[in-house]
Amino acid sequence: MRRPRIVIVGAGFAGFHAARTLSRLARGRAELVVINPTDYFLYVPLLPEVAGGLLDPRRVAVPLTAALPGARLVLGEADAVDLGARTVRYTDPENGRGDIAYDRLVLAAGSVSKLLPIPGVAEHAHGFRGIPEALYLRDHVIRQMELADAADDPAERAARCTFVVVGAGYTGVEVTAHGALLTEALRRRLPRLREEPRWMLLDVAPRVLPELDERMSRTAERVLRRRGVDVRTGTSVEEAERGGVRLTGGRHVPTRSLIWCVGVRPDPLVEALGLETRKGRLVVDEYLNVPGHPEVFACGDAAAVPDPNRPGEVTPMTAQQAVRQGRLAARNVAASYGTGSLSPYRHRDLGFVVDLGGAQAAANPLRVPMSGPAAKAVTRGYHLLAMPGNRTRVAADWALNALLSRQIVQLGLVRSPLVPLETAAPELPLIPH
DSSP states (O other): OOOOEEEEEOOSHHHHHHHHHHHHHHTTSSEEEEEESSSEEEOGGGHHHHHTTSSOGGGGEEEHHHHOTTEEEEESEEEEEETTTTEEEEEOTTSOEEEEEOSEEEEOOOEEEOOOSOTTHHHHOBOOSSHHHHHHHHHHHHHHHHHHHHOOOHHHHHHHTEEEEEOOSHHHHHHHHHHHHHHHHHHTTOTTOOOOOEEEEEESSSSSSTTSOHHHHHHHHHHHHHTTOEEEETOOEEEEETTEEEETTSOEEEOSOEEEOSOEEEOHHHHHTTSOEETTEEEOOTTSEETTEEEEEEOGGGEEOBOTTSTTOBOOSOHHHHHHHHHHHHHHHHHHTTSSOOOOOOOOOOOOEEEOSTTOEEEOGGGOOEEHHHHHHHHHHHHHHHOSSOHHHHHHHHHHHHHSOOOOOOOOOOOGGGSOTTSOGGGSOSSOO
8 A cells, every 4th residue: 555645745844843853753664744845954053153244155055855764755846736646736846737636634834024015125125034044144244344344435435334233122122232343353353444333122022132031131132222323222223225214203324234133924825825824824723733634734823823822823933933832733743643642732932042143141040130141051052953954064163263263255146136034045046146
């Protein structure tokens, strides 16, 4: 008899850990297929260090074929699911179309950048979701500083040395913290440039890191302000243009750099399914099963998983939640074939870590607030434990960074047209044609 086929859409935190768990549980009794636009799992939390020139981009990319030896990888972007015929349609990297049948389906398509209806943002801002965007941002920041060094017009120098980050959540804070250190290191190497680099961090929320503990918020803001970052809460962008942005309140800020870290929304595949959603995420029960479709499971950012700790609410879109949901989805898929039993989703918050660059970080492991070098040690230890590969290489890069000066150079791998804000980063090529 034909082995049942389990198809997993997406290899982010949820999809990767679902596939890894099923590789162990299936043990050859089922065919496991992973559909993903890239051949690697991306460890997103370390992307700010890639943008800051501290880590090689390969350090945050774990090869799927090596990490998931029991799975078949299909390179492509899933764009439709026929629930009646039980098939997934996808587009491969060369725009070829294909479809694959399934007996069980795990939807872990993840998320893309969230756009707001603000004039000019889609045209002039750049997001921060993947390796292409991190590489582009690093080159862009270095290029603006070097062009400012060569410019004679004081207004041009000031605009090129101003960097505006919108969104003071986890990503925006880390991008700003690492970016401020990068530009300060670069300024010391540019002999003619007397302009101080200026970073602005904007958010409509009343504080930075609004989703985390207030003590972590205070630590992050204190470190950022000490580095000269202009932190503006209760503020956002009303309009963006090539030469600057207009803030809420009417003030115009000349800049050539608008970095969009506002947040994420579920992958468009979720809406295309035509099933019930909540906050744009696919409704599932406590077993991560889609109601009315016992063969379909969903997890991670794409799924509105009931939060057992907050009745009536759904779990937040975090990597910690996605990892646990991916593993549970795998166990419940196996249970649907008689291996083990169905289990409801349960989660205990282990705390959060925020890397602020240098020797600074904010952390609250097991709700114990920490800051400074101690928090930095906890943060790096957590990332090494959470990464499913490349640990030795990452640790070696960190050790070298402590001993040697930062390498600051443009690589020219990604041009601006290849990182449009409205497109999910993993779809994009690294080398421009």
